[in-house]
Amino acid sequence: MVKLDLGLRVATVDFGGWDTHNGQGSDGGGYFYTHVQELARAMAAFYTDLDGAGSQNYTQRLTLVVMSEFGRRFRENADGGTDHGHGNFMLVMSGNAIGGVHGTWPGLSNGQLFDGADLAVTTDYRRVLSEILIRRMGNNQLGEIFPGYGDYQPLGVVTGVDLPPNFGPEIFTDGFESGDLSGWSSSQS
Numbered sequence: 001m002v003k004l005d006l007g008l009r010v011a012t013v014d015f016g017g018w019d020t021h022n023g024q025g026s027d028g029g030g031y032f033y034t035h036v037q038e039l040a041r042a043m044a045a046f047y048t049d050l051d052g053a054g055s056q057n058y059t060q061r062l063t064l065v066v067m068s069e070f071g072r073r074f075r076e077n078a079d080g081g082t083d084h085g086h087g088n089f090m091l092v093m094s095g096n097a098i099g100g101v102h103g104t105w106p107g108l109s110n111g112q113l114f115d116g117a118d119l120a121v122t123t124d125y126r127r128v129l130s131e132i133l134i135r136r137m138g139n140n141q142l143g144e145i146f147p148g149y150g151d152y153q154p155l156g157v158v159t160g161v162d163l164p165p166n167f168g169p170e171i172f173t174d175g176f177e178s179g180d181l182s183g184w185s186s187s188q189s
Contacts, residue, residue, distance in 0.1 A: 002050060002058050002061075002062070003050070003058065009137070015039060015042075018035065018068060018072075020072070020081045020082060021077070021079060021081040021082070021083055022077075022079035022080055022081040023079070023080050024076070024081040024082060025080075026076075026080075043066070043091075046064070047059060047062075047064075047093060050062055057095065059094065059095030060095040060096065062093075062094055062095060063092065063094040063096065063097070063132055063136045063158060064091075064093040064094065065090060065091070065092055065129070065132065066090065066091040066092075066093075067088070067090045067091075067125060068088055070084045070085065070088065071084070071086055071089075071118065072084070072085045072088075073085040073117055073118055074108060074113055074118060074119060075117060085117075085118040086114045086115070086118035086119060086120065087106065087118055087119030087121045087122070088121075090125060092128070092132070092157050092158065094158055096136065096158045096160060097158055098156050098157060098158060102128075102155040102156060102157050103122055103123035103155060104122040104123065105122070106119060106120035106121075106122050107120075124149070124151065126142075126146045126149045126152075127152055127153070127155060128155065128157055129146075130142050130145075130149070130152045130165065131152075131154045131155060131157050131158060132158055133145065134152075134154075134160070134161075134163050134165065135154070135159065135160025135161060138161070138163065140163035140164060140165050140166050141166050142165045142167055143166055143167040143169050144169060147169070149167070150167040152165045152167075
């Protein structure tokens with residue numbers, strides 16, 4: 001779909017199987033290792049397929065984000081797995097990604113872990129997604145996309161133009177300025 005240039009702007013793919021409460025594996029083998037390897041190979045194949053020369057280099061238009069709605073505990077449980085955790089990580093892959101670790105690393109010592117067991121959250125996921133929306137998609141309407149979120153500052157995850165974020169709810173009307181409802185009647189709704 002990307003190569004056909006059909007106007008695709010956003011797509012999502014669900015790759016489940018990360019709820020590893022038992023039998024996760026260790027020492028470079030087992031279920032979790034194999035699952036991470038499968039994800040990495042799929043991402044590499046996707047990027048390689050889109051990485052061409054000149055106008056065939058679609059990686060400059062691509063921004064891929066890998067994230068989960070929950071993390072895993074830092075320590076293994078008695079069943080050889082990990083339970084749901086607090087903090088997590090996100091992966092961003094793009095021809096416009098700025099490599100490295102972004103955000104604040106919380107540490108893994110007992111005193112640095114959330115409740116002594118989980119990676120602490122130091123960066124709101126909306127901050128990363130907001131930067132991608134603004135810099136890669138030219139969409140600064142953060143109040144519409146993430147209601148109640150108002151703490152955006154770019155992390156330097158991707159390149160692109162910084163637009164001033166709009167945290168307020170927009171009222172989109174037919175031909176009227178945002179928020180200006182003068183001349184609007186219920187018959188136009």
